[in-house]
Amino acid sequence: MKPENPLLPYLSTLQELIDLTPDVKLFRLELNDPDIREGFDYKPGQFVFVSAFGVGESPFGITSVAHHKAGVDVAIRRVGTVTNALHQLEPGATVGVRGPFGNYFPLDEYKGKNIFIIGGGIGFAPLRPIITTVLDYREDYGDLVIINGARSPQDLVFAPEFDTWAASPKTKLELTVDAGNENWTGRVALIPSVVSELKLSPQNAIAITCGPPIMIHFTLIELRKLGFADNQIITTLEGKMKCGLGKCARCNVGDKYVCKDGPVFSMEQISQLIEQF
Amino acid sequence: MSEFISKKDLLTWLGQLMEERNLVAPTRVDDLLLFSKIDQVEDIVFDFDNTTLSPKEWFYPSSETLFYVEQKDGQTELIPAVIEKETAIFGIRPCDAQGMAMNDFPFLEEPADDLYRQHRDKTALIGLACITACPECFCSSMGSGPHDPANVDILLTEVADGYIAQVLTDKGKALLPDNLLTTADVSSPPAPVLSEVPSDGIAEKMRQAFDEPFWDRLADRCIHCNICSYVCPTCYCFDVRDYTDKERIERVRSWESCQSPGFTRIAGGHDPRSTKGSRLRQRFSHKLLYFPRQFGALGCIGCGRCVRACPVNIDIREIIQDVQQLEVKSEA
Ligand SMILES: Cc1cc2nc3c(=O)[nH]c(=O)nc-3n(C[C@H](O)[C@H](O)[C@H](O)COP(=O)(O)OP(=O)(O)OC[C@H]3O[C@@H](n4cnc5c(N)ncnc54)[C@H](O)[C@@H]3O)c2cc1C
Ligand code: SF4
Ligand code: SF4
Ligand code: FES
Numbered sequence: 001m002k003p004e005n006p007l008l009p010y011l012s013t014l015q016e017l018i019d020l021t022p023d024v025k026l027f028r029l030e031l032n033d034p035d036i037r038e039g040f041d042y043k044p045g046q047f048v049f050v051s052a053f054g055v056g057e058s059p060f061g062i063t064s065v066a067h068h069k070a071g072v073d074v075a076i077r078r079v080g081t082v083t084n085a086l087h088q089l090e091p092g093a094t095v096g097v098r099g100p101f102g103n104y105f106p107l108d109e110y111k112g113k114n115i116f117i118i119g120g121g122i123g124f125a126p127l128r129p130i131i132t133t134v135l136d137y138r139e140d141y142g143d144l145v146i147i148n149g150a151r152s153p154q155d156l157v158f159a160p161e162f163d164t165w166a167a168s169p170k171t172k173l174e175l176t177v178d179a180g181n182e183n184w185t186g187r188v189a190l191i192p193s194v195v196s197e198l199k200l201s202p203q204n205a206i207a208i209t210c211g212p213p214i215m216i217h218f219t220l221i222e223l224r225k226l227g228f229a230d231n232q233i234i235t236t237l238e239g240k241m242k243c244g245l246g247k248c249a250r251c252n253v254g255d256k257y258v259c260k261d262g263p264v265f266s267m268e269q270i271s272q273l274i275e276q277f
Numbered sequence: 278m279s280e281f282i283s284k285k286d287l288l289t290w291l292g293q294l295m296e297e298r299n300l301v302a303p304t305r306v307d308d309l310l311l312f313s314k315i316d317q318v319e320d321i322v323f324d325f326d327n328t329t330l331s332p333k334e335w336f337y338p339s340s341e342t343l344f345y346v347e348q349k350d351g352q353t354e355l356i357p358a359v360i361e362k363e364t365a366i367f368g369i370r371p372c373d374a375q376g377m378a379m380n381d382f383p384f385l386e387e388p389a390d391d392l393y394r395q396h397r398d399k400t401a402l403i404g405l406a407c408i409t410a411c412p413e414c415f416c417s418s419m420g421s422g423p424h425d426p427a428n429v430d431i432l433l434t435e436v437a438d439g440y441i442a443q444v445l446t447d448k449g450k451a452l453l454p455d456n457l458l459t460t461a462d463v464s465s466p467p468a469p470v471l472s473e474v475p476s477d478g479i480a481e482k483m484r485q486a487f488d489e490p491f492w493d494r495l496a497d498r499c500i501h502c503n504i505c506s507y508v509c510p511t512c513y514c515f516d517v518r519d520y521t522d523k524e525r526i527e528r529v530r531s532w533e534s535c536q537s538p539g540f541t542r543i544a545g546g547h548d549p550r551s552t553k554g555s556r557l558r559q560r561f562s563h564k565l566l567y568f569p570r571q572f573g574a575l576g577c578i579g580c581g582r583c584v585r586a587c588p589v590n591i592d593i594r595e596i597i598q599d600v601q602q603l604e605v606k607s608e609a
Contacts, residue, residue: 005391007343007517007530008357053346053353054526056519079544094353213547239549240541242517247383247390249514250533250541252559253549255567274487274566277549 006245009051009096010036015071017091021155023078024122025087026063029097030071042066043104044129045236045264049244050074051096052085059241059259061126062100065133072097075125075157101244102263105130105234110206114142118219120149120191120211124157126236126263127210135168142170145200149176149191149211153184174198192218195226202227208234220267230267237262237270237277253277281461282453283439290457291318291367298363301335303328312366321367323435326411327580331510332366332373333380336396339532343392343517346526360395365452367403372416374402374428375578376510382572383513392530401448404429410469413581415594418474421578424465436463474594475601476575483566486600493554495596498589499536501553505560505583505591506534511576512560514540535559561596 016028027050031037042048042062051057064073078087089095107130115134119127134141146165150156156175166173176187176194187194191211200207200223207228209219216235223233239251239258246260254274256262282290294300295315302321304313309329315321345356377397384393407423416422426432430449433440442458444450506512516533519526533540536556542548550556568576577593584592 005357006388007391007528008355011353011355053348054519054521057517083544096355238543240543242515245388245390246386247515248517248533249383249535249563252563252567254562255570274484274562
């Protein structure tokens with residue numbers, strides 16, 4: 001369903017608001033118009049703009065999967081004006097949703113392969129739909145290794161799902177934090193060193209990473225050391241965004257728009273961009 | 278033989294247009310020449326080289342409400358802005374009309390920008406061919422020319438006692454009644470000769486020059502005043518904000534410039550284009566490298582406004598020349 005006016009959001013209702021960490025909440029949204037809701041399809045890796053009317057709108061990766069037919073979930077970290085306003089909302093509130101925008105993780109191409117998910121902080125959120133899809137269609141994919149890292153144990157997103165993930169067939173969950181606390185018995189290590197320690201094999205594998213620029217930078221170095229080719233490493237780019245349509249010209253990297261040509265890029269594609277960020 | 282309209286009939290016609298629609302034309306405002314809405318035809322300036330600001334304001338205003346948010350009894354309603362009235366722009370130069378055609382590429386690309394499309398559909402362009410060249414313009418090197426009829430609905434060319442009128446589109450036909458035109462044995466004056474800028478192959482050269490220290494050196498004197506983007510017919514970047522200070526909430530779009538320091542800064546403070554050199558390179562790369570790659574046409578139409586307006590003489594004509602001549606390291 002194509003909107004006539006792509007800058008006009010769909011009115012939507014905040015169904016549920018779940019605290020994921022001290023500064024990240026999961027927003028479960030439902031589009032109000034039943035016809036639009038029915039036609040609203042999206043793929044892992046795509047994003048939406050969410051509006052707090054009167055304050056503004058910002059882009060967020062969709063963290064749910066369309067095939068569950070349970071609306072649109074986004075995990076939002078409180079960092080500034082719009083995200084603060086969204087965090088103040090109560091269930092039942094009316095928000096705006098525009099999208100879905102951008103390209104997506106080509107999961108069909110990953111069928112039969114081992115998949116390594118490497119996410120840091122809020123950067124883990126857009127990777128969750130890959131995990132959900134792989135676990136829902138488990139036999140289609142090879143091994144799944146999930147590395148979820150955060151500054152501290154309470155900053156790890158999606159903790160309620162850790163047990164399910166860890167208990168799934170052919171699936172390994174590795175949690176790591178920069179600094180532990182008295183209850184933490186898990187790893188205290190930076191994500192890149194976990195990647196190196198696990199000796200992930202590039203054989204028939206794809207590594208997908210998302211997180212702060214510095215984490216991605218060092219994770220890449222480790223993946224390359226392990227023998228991953230640039231077309232086996234997938235990441236997402238960020239950019240200031242005002243439209244999602246390639247019109248506001250805010251999010252370009254060289255002649256590509258992150259909102260339209262991305263946000264998902266392989267390292268091979270990134271190395272060919274005119275502008276290097 | 279040409280179709281001809283006398284100066285007197287032209288004024289009568291413009292007066293009629295003013296009654297039935299918005300008539301926008303060059304006017305003098307202090308020491309600036311600006312496209313303004315006309316209330317009396319006497320205010321129209323006929324003798325000018327080009328306006329200080331481009332006519333983009335009339336398709337893509339410097340600040341424009343996209344929609345209003347109405348909240349009543351716990352119900353929210355979004356009311357998109359609607360452009361009701363037809364507009365005719367008189368006196369647009371062929372280069373600026375080409376500029377608007379360039380803006381069509383990003384704005385009308387599907388899914389099209391609704392407000393821009395409304396403005397475009399409801400606006401007719403009555404072009405005025407250039408009789409003399411302004412010193413800073415170079416439109417004939419950028420895909421247009423002083424007599425270029427390509428992007429206007431009617432093109433008028435001044436001759437003795439009146440204008441040669443070329444009615445070029447259906448919109449133009451609907452605007453100008455046949456009975457105001459006569460057939461006259463006049464011919465168009467020769468088009469003025471403009472300074473040439475070596476634009477051939479500039480996209481490829483811009484690509485090669487991309488990583489050169491040239492940009493940092495050039496940007497050293499840029500004071501990011503943003504006036505280059507402000508006056509430019511084809512600078513179209515925008516910002517979007519919500520305002521609540523009036524009766525109801527509105528979401529407003531406004532012009533933004535890639536030269537301003539926070540243009541690409543994201544939450545957390547990271548700014549991928551944090552140096553002046555990278556920002557200046559963005560402006561010229563967008564017009565001369567990215568736009569051609571994306572849409573197959575140059576994103577600068579050679580109006581010369583930024584050349585005139587820049588307080589530190591950063592000159593796109595010189596940049597094109599310099600980039601063409603740069604000895605790129607990889608070639609050396
Ligand atoms: C494709 C994409 C997916 C994203 N997914 C998520 C997600 O799943 N969860 C999450 O918490 N955050 C996500 N972000 C980042 C999120 O958009 C920013 O944190 C948010 O825009 C900050 O807005 P603010 O008004 O609170 O901050 P302020 O700093 O007050 O920002 C002001 C304005 O700047 C722009 N802006 C600022 N930071 C960013 C940014 N990082 N990216 C884009 N525009 C920005 C926005 O238009 C914002 O309205 C994503 C960003 C992009 C580009
Ligand atoms: S007009 Fe000149 S000084 Fe001002 S932002 Fe543009 S290039 Fe810089
Ligand atoms: S870049 Fe300068 S010369 Fe080119 S269209 Fe814009 S204002 Fe005119
Ligand atoms: S968000 Fe507007 S061009 Fe990408």
